[in-house]
Structure formats: C-alpha cells, structure tokens
Amino acid sequence: xxxxxxxxxxxxxxxxxxxxxxxxxxxxxxxxxxxxxxxxxxxxxxxxxxxxxxxxxxxxxxxxxxxxxxxxxxxxxxxxxxxxxxxxxxxxxxxxxx
Amino acid sequence: xxxxxxxxxxxxxxxxxxxxxxxxxxxxxxxxxxxxxxxxxxxxxxxxxxxxxxxxxxxxxxxxxxxxxxxxxxxxxxxxxxxxxxxxxxx
Numbered sequence: 001x002x003x004x005x006x007x008x009x010x011x012x013x014x015x016x017x018x019x020x021x022x023x024x025x026x027x028x029x030x031x032x033x034x035x036x037x038x039x040x041x042x043x044x045x046x047x048x049x050x051x052x053x054x055x056x057x058x059x060x061x062x063x064x065x066x067x068x069x070x071x072x073x074x075x076x077x078x079x080x081x082x083x084x085x086x087x088x089x090x091x092x093x094x095x096x097x098x
Numbered sequence: 099x100x101x102x103x104x105x106x107x108x109x110x111x112x113x114x115x116x117x118x119x120x121x122x123x124x125x126x127x128x129x130x131x132x133x134x135x136x137x138x139x140x141x142x143x144x145x146x147x148x149x150x151x152x153x154x155x156x157x158x159x160x161x162x163x164x165x166x167x168x169x170x171x172x173x174x175x176x177x178x179x180x181x182x183x184x185x186x187x188x189x
Binding site: 012020033046 | 101102103104105108109111112113114116117118119121124126127128130131132134138139141142143146148149154157158159160161164165167171172174175176178179181182183
C-alpha cells in the first residue's frame with residue numbers, strides 16, 4: 001500500500017515534468033496545450049491517488065476525492081475554452097504557425 | 099519522506115520550464131497554457147506540502163488553487179477570443 005502510494009506520487013511528479021518539457025519543446029500553441037492538459041491531468045490524477053494511498057484516513061480521503069472530482073470536471077472545460085481561443089487567434093494571424 | 103522531497107524538486111523543475119514558456123511564449127495562448135501548467139504544479143505542491151507536514155489544511159489550499167486556476171484560465175481564454183474577434187473587425 002505504502003509502496004504503491006509512493007510509486008504513484010513519483011509517477012505524478014515525473015509525468016508533470018514531462019508535460020512541462022512538452023510545453024517548452026512543442027512547436028505551436030495547440031500542441032503545447034495538448035501536452036499541458038493531457039499529461040497534466042494524468043499527473044495530478046496519479047499524485048492524488050498516491051496521496052490517498054499514503055494517508056488512508058477519512059479527513060484526507062474526503063478532501064482528496066473532492067479535489068479529484070473538481071480537477072476532472074474543470075480541466076477539460078478550461079482546456080476546451082483555451083484550445084478554441086488559440087485556434088481563433090491562429091486564424092487571425094493568417095494561419096501561420098508560430 | 100525523501101521521495102516526497104524528490105517530487106517537490108521535480109515539480110520545481112516543471113515550474114521553471116513553465117516560467118520559461120510564460121515569459122517567452124510568442125502568442126497570448128502560449129502564455130495562458132504555461133499559466134495553466136503552473137497552476138497544476140501549484141496544486142501538486144500543495145498536496146505534497148500536506149503529505150510532508152501531515153496537515154489537511156494544505157489540501158484545502160490545493161482545492162482553492164484548482165478552482166482559481168479554472169476560473170482564471172476560462173477568463174483568459176475569453177479575453178483571447180474577444181481580442182481575436184476585435185482584431186478581425188477593422189480589416
């Protein structure tokens with residue numbers, strides 16, 4: 001239980017670092033946003049799960065479940081709005097990839 | 099416990115990369131993407147702080163950061179949308 005929790009925490013941190021690396025390295029706003037949101041959601045999911053396994057008490061599990069629910073509900077919405085904005089901005093720039 | 103500090107260091111590196119894109123990013127959308135990433139790093143650091151100190155209050159901090167990040171990203175996306183529409187208007 002403890003080992004699995006620690007492994008999930010480490011996985012979350014590593015995946016978040018990979019997401020940040022993608023945000024720096026990928027060529028345009030849409031692909032950067034794809035890296036940040038998809039990998040970022042997976043990282044937070046794994047880290048919250050790991051934290052829940054490390055601290056199996058009601059006070060922790062309730063808050064972590066609420067946090068996980070909020071994250072899973074809001075991250076796709078924010079990502080969608082941001083992707084639409086980036087797409088429209090790109091069209092205004094004459095479709096050139098920057 | 100050592101492993102949690104390692105997670106904090108990794109998240110700090112991710113925050114540095116995010117700040118690079120925030121300062122450098124050529125379009126406003128790039129900067130908002132970097133801001134989104136920085137909020138994700140902040141939520142992760144909040145959970146790590148809760149695990150290290152053993153206080154659940156930091157989990158509430160992480161929850162608040164997640165909500166503020168959501169509203170902030172939506173607001174910036176709307177702003178980019180409106181600015182793109184306004185720049186189309188004159189031409």
